[in-house]
Amino acid sequence: MSDVISPRIAIIGAGVIGLSIGWRLAQRGAAVTIFERDAAGQGASHAAAGMLAACAEVEPGEERLFALNRQSQALWPAFAAELEAASGMAVDLRREGTLVVALNADERARLQHHLEFQHQLGLTLDVANFYWWGHPLQDLYGIYEKFAPRVVHTHCKNIHYPDDKKNVRREMGWEYAKYNCPIYDGDIDFKRLTGILRQANYSGDLCVEDESLSKFPETERAEVIKKEIAVLKKLA
Numbered sequence: 001m002s003d004v005i006s007p008r009i010a011i012i013g014a015g016v017i018g019l020s021i022g023w024r025l026a027q028r029g030a031a032v033t034i035f036e037r038d039a040a041g042q043g044a045s046h047a048a049a050g051m052l053a054a055c056a057e058v059e060p061g062e063e064r065l066f067a068l069n070r071q072s073q074a075l076w077p078a079f080a081a082e083l084e085a086a087s088g089m090a091v092d093l094r095r096e097g098t099l100v101v102a103l104n105a106d107e108r109a110r111l112q113h114h115l116e117f118q119h120q121l122g123l124t125l126d127v128a129n130f131y132w133w134g135h136p137l138q139d140l141y142g143i144y145e146k147f148a149p150r151v152v153h154t155h156c157k158n159i160h161y162p163d164d165k166k167n168v169r170r171e172m173g174w175e176y177a178k179y180n181c182p183i184y185d186g187d188i189d190f191k192r193l194t195g196i197l198r199q200a201n202y203s204g205d206l207c208v209e210d211e212s213l214s215k216f217p218e219t220e221r222a223e224v225i226k227k228e229i230a231v232l233k234k235l236a
C-alpha cells in the first residue's frame, strides 16, 4: 500500500487564478475543491481585456516585477496549448505583440518617455519567435545580429519544420504546436546564435523555454530539460 497521501486542497474563487492553480494541483494528484460564490470565470477574469503586455505596460520602479512578468508571459503559449489540448476549446492566444498608439502630442511625449525607459531595460531575445512569425530560417541570423547589441535576456526554444517549409515565408504561427521541439532537435543553429551574441558582448542568461514539453510523458520531461541545459552550457 502506498504511504503517499494525496493532499486535499480547498481553493476559494473560480477565476483564472483559482482554476489554473486547481488544475495544476489536480494534475499532480491533489484532491481539489474550488468554492465559488457566484459563477466560475465571471469576476475580474471576465472583465479582463486579455492583454499579455508585460513590455508595453511596465512602468519605472517595476524593473524586478517586469522580469517576473516577462517570464510569466513566456510561459503562456505552452500553458495555452496544454489547456486547448485538455479542454478541446480554443484559447485564441495571439502573439503579434502589442501596438501602443499615441493620438495627440501629450500622449506622444509620454510614449517617447516610455520608449526611452524600455530601451534602458533592454530586449529579451525570444529565439524561435522570428521563425514562428514566418521568417525563413536563413534570415534569422541577420535578425539576431541586428538585435544582439541590445539583448539582455534570451529565451531558447526551437522548431523543426519540414524541409520544404524551412526557407520559405510561412503564415504566422504555422503548425507551431506540431513542430515545436527541444532545442537540440530543431532547425535553429544555437551554436551560430551564441556566436552572434558573444560577438555583441552578451553576458545574460541562456534560458530554456521549451514549449514542446507537453508532448513528452511527464516522467521524461526533466530529462529533456537536462539535455537542453547541457547543450546550452556547452555553447555558453
Ligand SMILES: Cc1cc2nc3c(=O)[nH]c(=O)nc-3n(C[C@H](O)[C@H](O)[C@H](O)COP(=O)(O)OP(=O)(O)OC[C@H]3O[C@@H](n4cnc5c(N)ncnc54)[C@H](O)[C@@H]3O)c2cc1C
Binding pocket: 012, 013, 014, 015, 016, 017, 018, 019, 035, 036, 037, 038, 039, 040, 041, 042, 043, 044, 045, 046, 047, 048, 049, 050, 051, 052
Ligand atoms: C477591467 C479589467 C481589465 C483587465 N484587463 C487585463 C488584461 O488585459 N490583461 C491582464 O493580464 N489582466 C487584466 N486584468 C486583470 C485580470 O483580470 C486579473 O488579474 C485576473 O482575472 C485575476 O484573476 P483571479 O482569479 O484572481 O480573480 P477573479 O477572476 O476575480 O476571480 C475571483 C473569484 O473569486 C470569487 N470569490 C471571491 N470571494 C469569494 C468568497 N468569499 N467565496 C467564494 N468565491 C469568492 C469571485 O466571485 C470570483 O469569481 C483586468 C482586470 C479588470 C478588472
